[in-house]
Amino acid sequence: MELGNISKPTYGPGPEAPGSSTPGLVTMAHGFLRLVQPNPLPVVLCCFSFFLSQLLLYELGFLVCVAIGVLLIILVPLVGCCFCCCRC
Secondary structure, rough: OOOOOOOOOOOOOOOOOOOOOOHHHHHHHHHHHHHHHOOOOOOOOHHHHHHHHHHHHHHHHHHHHHHHHHHHHHHHHHHHHHHHHHHO
């Protein structure tokens, strides 16, 4: 068994991401995440209120998505009920 040069080892290529059968969906998901959360996580911990405001700004995209989702969850059944009950 040959060990090779131990003082200067040679390394192969690093680990690669597994291949996907749906590269279009992967690209779309990464594009959505970059759109919703473009800023890095704030690490300033000088005072709690400043950190909380920065954290809310960091999560603003997700908060907007949640608000739209809750609005649709409430609005779609309500409109459907109106169409079903009030067929004028």
